[in-house]
Amino acid sequence: MLQVNFLRDEKERVLEGLKKRQFKNLELVDEAIAADDERKRIQFELDSQLSEINKISKEIGLLMKEGKKEEAESAKSKTAQYKESSSELKSQLEGKENDLLNILYQLPNIPNELVKNGASAEDNEIIFQSHTVEGLGEGAIPHWELAKKYNLIDFELGVKIAGAGFPVYLGKGARLQRALVQYFLDKNVEKGYTEVNPPHVVNEASGFGTGQLPDKEGQMYYINEDKLYLIPTAEVPVTNLYRDVLFDEKDLPVKNTAFSQCYRREAGSYGAHVRGLNRLHQFEKVEIVRIEKPENSYAVLEEMVEHIKEILTDLELPFRVLRLCGGDTGFASAMTYDFEVWSAAQEMWLEVSSVSNFETFQANRLKCRYKGDGKSQLVHTLNGSAMALPRIMAALLENNQTADGIRLPKKIAEYARFDVIN
Structure with missing residues (x-):
């Protein structure tokens, strides 16, 4: 705010x-x-x-x-x-x-001066790309067909149990999900993030604290009897750990990472771009959250960007980094970098992470301050996905398909304890 x-x-x-x-x-x-x-x-x-x-x-x-x-x-x-x-x-x-x-509550954050004027995703700036990309050629199949072929994910069974957008992971598909979560958490902890395991529901005050309410109320699942919301990301409960907190300057920075299920209604989403794992109502994600002194926050934002780059390099996926234009930047953010991986069978870029600096926007709502030099002032909050799993899974399956099966990147094979899906 x-x-x-x-x-x-x-x-x-x-x-x-x-x-x-x-x-x-x-x-x-x-x-x-x-x-x-x-x-x-x-x-x-x-x-x-x-x-x-x-x-x-x-x-x-x-x-x-x-x-x-x-x-x-x-x-x-x-x-x-x-x-x-x-x-x-x-x-x-x-x-x-x-x-x-x-x-x-109706006014969004003011973009950083480096954020470009623009109306939509077409106006975002590509600031880094790891590889020149191309399709896999004839015979390559998309991840939803690979998932069916190797019995990794059952989309129809998910429809039976809950509805579209709630897939069921099976066998090596479930094990690969678990391996990715563990790898992401370990990678974040190695970088100094403290792991937390937060609730997957939040009250209204928490939704307002991080800016999901009232801006994204229609996108959140609501439990009417208990007046609670299913979380759209672990950012919400983790950042709200520090609502109404006055830090001593020496206690900053705060670095947290958390794994959670994420729930999003994604109202109005339809079309080919939402097939398979491209867009879901429930998915897994590992989040990183930072509480920083204002003068450090933009250097920290760049540090977080480099951290996500390392993860995607380990995954051996072609990726690019975009700085979002004003019209595509989230309501609460002052600057956001999006990470996209190349989906070789679909021949399209898939967003897998956003890293944002909210400056004092969330902190003002949260009443989160620190005391230094005898006075208190608002902190800066930052967060990022490290990483969101569905589209990572989609790209891993598609980009690594061979005639003999799907071969996993070395780092993930170590966690999954298998190197090929066949």
Whole structure:
């Protein structure tokens, strides 16, 4: 959530940033500033009345001691009027604070100056590509056919149990999933991340804390009876571990990694690009989360990018890194890098990771601060996928298919304890 003082003091920069995102409701900036001005006016009037009540209360005590009962009663009457008025002001203040919050919740983060102006994925910048890519040629088959051929994944059985988008992994398919999860976690722990195992459901406050609510409410599964949401990513519970936390400067940075199931409704998704593992309602992902001092966060973002590059290099997959344009950057992010792997049988790029710096946007919602040099200030939060499994699995199956079966990269074969699927 953006801070009102930032909207007021950096209004021109805010408007330019929102335009870079193709955000249409620019009037919300003025509405937020006006709501804050009104909030301040009400707060000033309330503080003045409470001060007057305090002052009169002291006078009443003195008047009573001096035996000036009539004057004391008159003062009491005046105090009662002030109390009634201040009660109304408190109600007005609460209403105006809610109005302000509702406006601020609608405003996305302001993109970093390096983020390019653009409307959609077509405008994203390719900043790195590991290989020149090409298709496998005649006879190559997509992962959903490979999965059926080698009895690795049963999509139809998943439909029977839950519906489309809930695959069942079998035999070596299930073992390969488990191997990938363990490899990703080990790789992250080697880089200094502390593993946590968080809940897979969160309350509304947690959804607001990381920016999924209200922006992506329609994409989340909701348990009505318990007022809980199934998590779309481990980012949500892990980052919320630090909601309402005041760190000592020496306790930063914080580095966490977590494996979880992820649940996304993906409403409106259809077409060839969602076949097989390309887009699911339930999938596995390993996440990395960082809590950093503001001056370090962009160097850390680049460090996280290099870490994901190492993982994909170990997987021996052709990949590229894109810096997202303003129109394709997520609601809460100031800068995001996407990683895509080449799907050789489908001859298309598949997104497998996003690494983002949210600056103070999440921290302001979370009330997550650190204390240094005698003052407290908001931290910066970052996260990334290291890695999302479905499309990694799809690319591994497709890119490594041979006449004799699917041969696994050396690193993953060590974890899976088999090197070929046949």
